[in-house]
Amino acid sequence: MTYSAEASLALLMMMLRVRMVEERIASEYSKGLIRCPTHLSIGQEAVAAGVSAGLTLEDKVVSTHRAHAHYLAKGGDLRGLICELYGKEQGCSAGRGGSMHLVDLKAGFYGSTAIVGNTIPIGVGLAYAEKISYSSNTVVIYIGDAAIEEGVFYESLNFAALHRLPVLFVCENNMYSVYTPLKERQPENRRLEDVAAGIGARCLSGDGNDVEQVRNLSAFAVSECRVGRGPFFLKLDTYRWREHCGPNYDNHIGYRTEGEFLEWKEKDPIERFLLKMKESEKISGQVIENFRREIQAEIDAEIAFAEAQPYPDPKTASLNVFKVSP
Amino acid sequence: MISYTEAINLGYKEVMRSDPKVVAFGLGINDPKRIFGTTNGLLEMFGAQRVFDTPTSENGMTGIGIGMALGGFKPIMVHQRLDFFLLAMDQLVNSAAKWNYMFGGQQSVPITIRLITGRGWGQGPTHSQSLHSWFAHIPGLRVYMPSTPSDAFNCLVNSTHDPDPCIIIEHRWLHGSSGVIHRSKDMDLPRLVVKGSDITVVCLSYATVEAQRAVQKLNKYGISCEVFDMRCVSPLSLEEVFRSVEQTGRLLVLDTSWGSCSVGSDIIRRVCERSFESLKVAPKLMSLPSHPEPTSFGLTRGFHYTSREIAESIVKLVGKDVPLNVITNLYAQMHHDVPGDWFKGPF
Numbered sequence: 001m002t003y004s005a006e007a008s009l010a011l012l013m014m015m016l017r018v019r020m021v022e023e024r025i026a027s028e029y030s031k032g033l034i035r036c037p038t039h040l041s042i043g044q045e046a047v048a049a050g051v052s053a054g055l056t057l058e059d060k061v062v063s064t065h066r067a068h069a070h071y072l073a074k075g076g077d078l079r080g081l082i083c084e085l086y087g088k089e090q091g092c093s094a095g096r097g098g099s100m101h102l103v104d105l106k107a108g109f110y111g112s113t114a115i116v117g118n119t120i121p122i123g124v125g126l127a128y129a130e131k132i133s134y135s136s137n138t139v140v141i142y143i144g145d146a147a148i149e150e151g152v153f154y155e156s157l158n159f160a161a162l163h164r165l166p167v168l169f170v171c172e173n174n175m176y177s178v179y180t181p182l183k184e185r186q187p188e189n190r191r192l193e194d195v196a197a198g199i200g201a202r203c204l205s206g207d208g209n210d211v212e213q214v215r216n217l218s219a220f221a222v223s224e225c226r227v228g229r230g231p232f233f234l235k236l237d238t239y240r241w242r243e244h245c246g247p248n249y250d251n252h253i254g255y256r257t258e259g260e261f262l263e264w265k266e267k268d269p270i271e272r273f274l275l276k277m278k279e280s281e282k283i284s285g286q287v288i289e290n291f292r293r294e295i296q297a298e299i300d301a302e303i304a305f306a307e308a309q310p311y312p313d314p315k316t317a318s319l320n321v322f323k324v325s326p
Numbered sequence: 327m328i329s330y331t332e333a334i335n336l337g338y339k340e341v342m343r344s345d346p347k348v349v350a351f352g353l354g355i356n357d358p359k360r361i362f363g364t365t366n367g368l369l370e371m372f373g374a375q376r377v378f379d380t381p382t383s384e385n386g387m388t389g390i391g392i393g394m395a396l397g398g399f400k401p402i403m404v405h406q407r408l409d410f411f412l413l414a415m416d417q418l419v420n421s422a423a424k425w426n427y428m429f430g431g432q433q434s435v436p437i438t439i440r441l442i443t444g445r446g447w448g449q450g451p452t453h454s455q456s457l458h459s460w461f462a463h464i465p466g467l468r469v470y471m472p473s474t475p476s477d478a479f480n481c482l483v484n485s486t487h488d489p490d491p492c493i494i495i496e497h498r499w500l501h502g503s504s505g506v507i508h509r510s511k512d513m514d515l516p517r518l519v520v521k522g523s524d525i526t527v528v529c530l531s532y533a534t535v536e537a538q539r540a541v542q543k544l545n546k547y548g549i550s551c552e553v554f555d556m557r558c559v560s561p562l563s564l565e566e567v568f569r570s571v572e573q574t575g576r577l578l579v580l581d582t583s584w585g586s587c588s589v590g591s592d593i594i595r596r597v598c599e600r601s602f603e604s605l606k607v608a609p610k611l612m613s614l615p616s617h618p619e620p621t622s623f624g625l626t627r628g629f630h631y632t633s634r635e636i637a638e639s640i641v642k643l644v645g646k647d648v649p650l651n652v653i654t655n656l657y658a659q660m661h662h663d664v665p666g667d668w669f670k671g672p673f
Contacts (some may be wrong), residue, residue, distance in 0.1 A: 094430030103429045110396060111429060115420050121386045122421060125393020132349075132375045133398075152416070155386025162381065164346075320431035321465045322491040326514055326561045 003215075005282045007053070011211050012277060013291055014049040015270045018069045020295050021078065024303065025068070025085065026247035034085045036098035037114075038107065041069035043209075046269035047172050048073035050214025050236075051140060054222045058135070060108050060126050062119035063142040066240075067098045067112030071140050075107035079302050086306040096320070116177075117143070117150030120169075120173035126157045127167035127231075138166045138225040143277060146177035148192055149185060154199060156230065161200030166225040169201065169233045172208060178244045179255040192325050196233035208236030209269040239264035327504045333475035334440075334496070335362040336398055336507070337482035338402065342372050348486055349376045349394065351387070352404035353643045354368045361404055362442070362501055384410055388417035388439070392425070395435045400486055407673070408441040408495065409452045422491040423466035434436075442496045443582070445532070445630065446663035447671040450621035456531065461493050462560035462592075468492045469560040471514060471531040471582075475505040477557050481513050497532040497582065498673075499665035513651040514558045516566055520549035523645050525576040527636075528567055528593055530556050532665075533580035533612075539633035543656060544640060551640060559589045567593070568600050575606035576643050580636065585613035612636065627662050 009060050022040045029038065038116060041048070048069035055061070055074065063070040071081060077092060084091030085099055093101050099195035100114040110126060113119050125143035130137045148171070171192055175182045184272050186192075193203040205214045214236060221232035241261065251258045277283040328336070342348045354361055354367045356379045368377045368654075379385045384405065391401040405411045411418075426434040443456040461469045472478040478496065485492035519534065520541060529537045534555040536628045541551040550620060552570045556562070571577050577597055581590030597609060612631050619629055634656040641648050660666070 009619045031368075062393075091430070092433075093428060096430050097428045102430060105432060111425070113420065113428075115416055118416060118420055119388070121417065122393040123387025124386075124398065125395070126389060126397045127393070129394045129397025129399050130669035152383075152389065154386050155381065155383030156389065158381055159383065159386060159390060271478035320427045322468075323426050323431070326468075326563070 004211070008277060008282055011049050011053055011215065012270070012273055014052070014073055015045040015097070015211060015273070016291065017295050018045045018048065018072050019270055020292070021072060021081070021299055023069055024299050026242065028303060029247035035087060036100070036245040037245050038085065038099040038247070039066040039245050040242045040247065041066055041240065043264065043268070044172055044174060044238045045069055046211035046214050046273075047170065047208050047236050047238055048210045051170055051218040053215045054219035055108070055138070055140065057108055058137045059155070059222070060110050060123070060137065060139045061142070062110050062123040063112035063127070063148075064116070064119065064140070064144060065112070065114045066144070067101070067142070071104065071109050071112065073324050074104070074109045074111045075103040076102065077107070078081045078298065079305065080104055082302040083306045083309065084274065085310060088306055089312045090306070090307040090309055110272060117147045120147065120152055124160045124165060124167055127160065127165040128163060130166055131292065132161065136226045138222045138230070139166060140168045140170055142170050142172065144177070145171065145173040145175060145182055145192060146185070147171070148195055157196060157199045157201055157233070160231040165231050166228070168221045168225055169231065170218070171233065171235045173235055174240045176240075176244070176256070181255070193233055193235040201231045201233040202229070203233045203235070205235040208238030209267045209272065211269055211273050213290045228240045235262050241265065327506060329502060329504045330475045330476055330478050330496075331363045331501045333479040333507060334482055335366055336364065338368055338481045339371065341483055341484040341486040342376065343370065344471070345400065345486070347398060348400045348402065350402045350404070351378045351380050351391070353380050353382055354406055355404060357377055361406060382525070383563055385415035385417050385585050388414035388604045389421060391437050392417060392435050395437045396425070396433055398517060399669050400438070402438045402440065402486060404440040406442055407453050408443050409455050409456060411439070411441050412457070418461070418467070419464050423464045426490065427466060434489045435491045438482065438488075438492045438494065440482075440494050440496060442498055443531075443673060444498045446499070446626070446665070447669070448623065448626075448672070448673065449619065451522070451618035452517050453621045455672060456495060456497070458495055458530070458559050459583060462589050466491065467560060468514070468558065469556045470494045470558050472496070472513070473500060473531050473534040473555050474527070475503065476507045476510070477513065477517065480510050481557070484513050495531065499669070500535070502609050502666060502668040505537070515563050517555040517557055518566065519553040519555050520551065520662050522552035522574070523651045524550045524574060525552070525578060525640055526570040526574045527553045527578045527580065528550050529553060529580045529642065530555055530589065531582045533582050536631070536633045537580055537636050540637035540640060540656060543652060544648065547646075547652060549640060549644055549646055549648070556593070558591070562593065562596070564593065564596055568597065571597050571601050572604040575604050577605065577609035578643055579609065579615045581611060583614060585611055585614055586616070587624060588613060592655060601605055610639055610643060612639060623663060632656070
C-alpha cells in the first residue's frame with residue numbers, strides 16, 4: 001500500500017506533538033504542580049503514531065502506565081491529559097487517576113492502568129464484545145516487554161487465539177522493566193514474538209523507531225483482524241530516553257550506559273523521519289517551524305488552563321465508588 | 327417449591343431471555359455436570375457465543391469479562407470453587423472494583439461473579455474457603471451471600487442488571503435446599519428471618535440454616551430470638567440490626583469463615599460504635615477455628631459450629647436455663663460432614 005505525502009506529514013506531526021507535550025511535562029514537573037508518578041514515552045513516539053495511523057475512531061485501545069503517547073496518538077484530548085496530570089476535575093479521569101489512568105472514550109481510548117499486564121485481558125474482552133457484535137472494529141493492546149512475563153499475558157492471548165479475536169498486541173520492547181534489563185528476566189536467545197507465536201498469535205516484528213515500518217506492519221495486522229484473521233502480536237524494538245518514572249535522564253545511576261543511550265538517540269524516530277522527508281522534499285523547514293509554533297501555543301494554553309483550575313472539592317472524593325450508590 | 331440450584335438456573339434463563347447482552351461463562355459451564363445443574367439448558371437456549379466454557383485462566387477470564395462489560399455486555403462468570411478465584415485478585419481488585427472510580431465515573435463494570443464455597447466430604451484446606459471478608463474489604467464491590475432459593479434467584483437477577491460489579495457467594499450446602507421464589511429488589515438489606523425480643527442473631531449464608539434450627543428449638547423454652555440473614559455483606563446495611571440490638575441488648579454474629587478481620591467482627595464493631603449503651607452483655611462472634619480446614623473425616627468434626635453450639639451461645643448470652651438435653655438433641659443424626667442425604671460428594 002502506498003501512502004500520500006499528507007499521510008507522511010500527519011505521522012510526523014503526531015510524533016512531534018507527542019514529543020513536545022512530553023518534553024513540556026518533563027520541564028514543568030520539577031515545579032511540583034504535577035504530583036503523580038509520570039512515565040514518559042520520549043524516544044518511543046513512532047510506535048503510537050504508526051499504530052494509530054491505521055486505526056479508526058471506533059477501534060479501541062487499552063494501554064499501560066506509560067500511555068501518554070498512545071492516548072494522544074489515538075486522538076485523546078490534550079486538555080484531558082494535562083488537567084489529569086495536574087489533578088484537576090477537567091482531567092480525563094477527573095483527577096482520580098493521574099498519569100497512569102487515562103481514558104477518552106470518544107477517541108476510542110478505553111483506559112490505561114498501572115499494573116503490568118492489567119489491561120491485557122480487558123482488551124481481549126473488548127475484542128470478544130466486538131466479535132459477538134459482528135463489528136469490524138479492532139482492539140489494540142499496548143504492552144511492554146515485561147508484560148510477557150506476566151501469567152495473564154498467556155491466559156489472554158490463548159483465549160484470543162482460541163476465538164480468533166480481532167485484537168492486536170503491540171509490544172514495545174524498550175528492554176527494561178523499571179531498571180531490570182531483559183537479559184536478567186528472559187532467556188537470552190528467545191525472541192518475544194516467538195513466545196506469542198507459540199501461543200497461537202500471528203506475529204510480526206520490526207523497528208519501533210521507524211514510523212513508516214510501524215505503520216505498515218500495524219496496518220496489515222489490523223486489516224487482517226478486521227476480517228477475522230486475528231489475533232496479531234507485533235513486537236517493536238524501541239528505547240525510552242528518560243528515567244523509568246519521572247522527568248530526568250538517568251544514564252548515570254548504573255543500570256545502563258550513556259553509550260547505549262546515545263546509540264539509540266542516533267535513531268531518534270522523529271529526526272530520522274524528518275530527514276527522510278526533507279531528502280524527498282516532502283516537507284519544508286518552514287512548515288515544520290509553523291507547526292511547532294502551533295503546538296507550542298496549544299501546550300502553553302493547556303498548561304495555563306490546568307494551573308488556573310481549582311482542585312476538585314475534597315467532598316467529592318467519595319463519589320463514584322459505585323455507579324449506583326447503595 | 328424449587329431448589330436453590332433450580333432457582334439460579336431460572337435466574338439465568340430469565341435475564342438471558344430478556345437481555346441479549348447477558349453472557350455466561352466459566353470453566354465447566356457447558357460440561358455434563360453444568361455447575362451442579364445451575365447452568366442446565368443455557369447453551370441449548372442461548373448458543374455458544376453467549377454461553378461458553380473457558381480456558382483454566384481465572385485472572386485472564388475475569389479481565390476478559392471486565393472488557394466485555396466495558397464493551398456493552400453483562401457477563402455472568404462462575405467458579406465451582408471460590409478458592410480458585412484467588413488467582414483473579416488483580417482483575418477483581420485493581421480493575422473491576424476501581425474502574426468506575428479511577429476514571430472519574432465514566433464507565434462502570436456490570437459483571438456478576440458467582441463463587442461457590444465448599445464444605446465437608448473432605449473439601450479440605452483449599453476447597454472450602456469462604457473469603458467474603460476479602461471482597462468486603464474492597465470499596466466498589468457488592469458482595470452477596472444468599473441463603474434461600476428466593477434470594478439466590480433475586481441476587482442473580484438483580485446483580486445482572488446492576489451497573490456495578492457484584493459477587494455472589496453460594497454455599498455448596500445450600501444447593502439442595504428448597505423454597506418458593508418471591509421477587510424482591512431488597513437484596514442489599516438484611517432479611518428479617520424471625521422476630522424476637524431476647525437476642526439479635528445475625529447470620530451469614532449457611533449459618534442462617536443452622537441458626538434457625540437452634541432458634542426454633544429454644545423458642546419452645548421461652549427464648550425469643552430475632553434473626554437476620556445478612557444476604558449482602560458489602561456494603562453493609564445495618565440499620566435494622568442496630569434497631570434490633572437497641573431492643574434486645576444482646577448480639578450474636580455467625581460468620582462462616584475465620585474470625586480475624588471478618589465481616590462478623592466488623593458487624594460487632596459497628597454495633598458497638600453505634601449502640602454500645604444498649605448492650606447488656608458483650609456481643610459474641612462465632613467463626614471458624616484459626617487453622618485451615620483439615621480433610622480427614624476424623625479431623626473435621628467440630629471445625630464448623632452447628633445449631634447445637636449456636637444454641638449454647640444463645641443460652642449463655644440470654645442467661646436463661648434450658649434443659650441440657652434440648653441442646654444435645656440438636657446434634658444432627660447424620661454424618662457431620664454432609665448437609666443431608668442429597669449430598670454424596672465428591673465436591
